[in-house]
Amino acid sequence: MIYNLYKQRGETPLECIQRFARGNPELKGQKMTYMGRLDPLAEGVLLMASGEDVKRKEEFLGLDKEYDFVSLFGFATDTYDVMGKIMRVEKVKNINEMDLIKIAKIYEGERDQEYPKYSSKMIAKRKLEGDPLGQGQFKGHPLEKKKITIHKLQFHKLETLNNKELFGRLLMDISKVKGDFRQHEILTLWKQILFGSGSPPLVVRRGLGGVIGKFSAHVSSGTYIRSLVNDMGNTLGCGATTLSIKRTRAGNYKIEDSIK
Numbered sequence: 001m002i003y004n005l006y007k008q009r010g011e012t013p014l015e016c017i018q019r020f021a022r023g024n025p026e027l028k029g030q031k032m033t034y035m036g037r038l039d040p041l042a043e044g045v046l047l048m049a050s051g052e053d054v055k056r057k058e059e060f061l062g063l064d065k066e067y068d069f070v071s072l073f074g075f076a077t078d079t080y081d082v083m084g085k086i087m088r089v090e091k092v093k094n095i096n097e098m099d100l101i102k103i104a105k106i107y108e109g110e111r112d113q114e115y116p117k118y119s120s121k122m123i124a125k126r127k128l129e130g131d132p133l134g135q136g137q138f139k140g141h142p143l144e145k146k147k148i149t150i151h152k153l154q155f156h157k158l159e160t161l162n163n164k165e166l167f168g169r170l171l172m173d174i175s176k177v178k179g180d181f182r183q184h185e186i187l188t189l190w191k192q193i194l195f196g197s198g199s200p201p202l203v204v205r206r207g208l209g210g211v212i213g214k215f216s217a218h219v220s221s222g223t224y225i226r227s228l229v230n231d232m233g234n235t236l237g238c239g240a241t242t243l244s245i246k247r248t249r250a251g252n253y254k255i256e257d258s259i260k
Contacts, residue, residue, distance in 0.1 A: 002053055002060070006258035007038050007046040009244075010176025017048055020259070035060035036250060039226070040177045041083055044247035045255050062221045063251030064151070069242060071229045072166075073211045076239035079118040080226035082170055083181055086189050090238045092211045100155040100213050103232050107153050112145045113227050149220040150228070157214040163194045166210040173244070212243060 007016040013034040021027050033054045035047040044067075047060055074092040077084030161169070170190050174183050217225065226242040233240025248255040 001050050002056075003048045003050070004253040004258050005046045005048050006255070006260040007043055008176075008260075009041060009043040009173060010178070012040055012179070013037055013046055015178070016046055020048065033057055036063070036065075036221075038247060039081065039083075039245065040179075040181060041081060041173055041242075042225075042245035042247065044245075045250045045253055045258055046247075047250055047253060060251070063253075064218065064220055065223070065247060066216070066218045066249040067225050068214070068216050068246045068248055069225050069229065070244045071213045071215065071232065071240045072243040073213065073233060073236070073240045074238050075210075075241045076230065076233060077241045080116050080224075080230040081242035081245075082190075083174060083177070083183075083186060084118065084241065085182070085186065086193060088239045089193060092238050095158075095211060095236065095238065097155065097158050099236065100158065100215075103235060104153040104155045104215065106235070107228065107232065108150050110147065110149045113148045113224060113231075115144050115146065116224055116227050116230075146222055148223045150223065151218040151220070153215065153217045153228075155213060155215055159212050159214070161210045161212060163210075167191065167194050169243070210243075213240075216248075 003020070005016055005020055007013060011019070017032055017034055021032065027050055030050045031054045032048060032050045035049055035057050038044065038046055047063075049056060049060070072082065073095060074090050075082075075086060076088035077086050079085075167190060171187060174187055177183060217223075217228070219225075219228075225245050229240050229242045246255070
């Protein structure tokens with residue numbers, strides 16, 4: 001059977017399936033698998049198969065997807081989302097809604113997209129090379145690319161958060177994630193940058209807060225939204241990382257029908 005589950009923010013796909021299984025004892029002893037990953041900070045539609053339908057995984061992995069997502073401009077991280085180590089901080093100057101409308105149109109269509117360094121595929125590659133943490137930078141190998149299609153990319157709204165508002169949101173979201181995802185290290189870095197605390201001294205963005213853009217996208221299977229955000233930040237010249245992602249549709253499975 002195929003289930004349309006709602007993965008909560010902070011859960012891994014496995015934790016989502018385990019939560020669902022605990023509430024449905026009739027699934028005990030059955031094979032179960034998720035069909036298409038979502039990052040820990042992402043939420044929304046997660047398809048799960050049980051029983052004989054686990055053999056249909058490849059069929060469902062190829063479904064097109066729709067997302068709502070929020071970009072945080074002026075920052076770039078090694079994971080392309082706020083769970084990553086901050087690699088770049090820039091003052092956001094003169095960014096406006098028309099810029100983001102134009103960027104959205106530019107990015108529509110077929111394009112090559114690199115797999116993020118911290119993605120399931122690249123982590124598996126590093127494990128094969130005996131370097132699961134990526135300390136050797138893939139032993140000189142470049143990141144792999146995949147052909148994707150962005151069917152539609154829409155900009156919706158531009159907002160500004162002050163430092164306190166931004167850090168409060170980061171603290172709330174990152175604290176929801178269990179396991180070892182460098183949470184303490186990452187939150188410490190954000191605090192240093194936003195409030196100038198800690199050592200060594202980092203660029204202080206006191207009073208600048210965060211400029212965020214709200215978008216929606218209809219994309220082909222295999223598209224990484226956080227890579228898209230990182231690429232848009234590079235195009236704009238100020239850097240960008242992903243603040244939130246919500247998958248609203250996978251094929252014919254919609255978020256309003258998801259089991260919470």
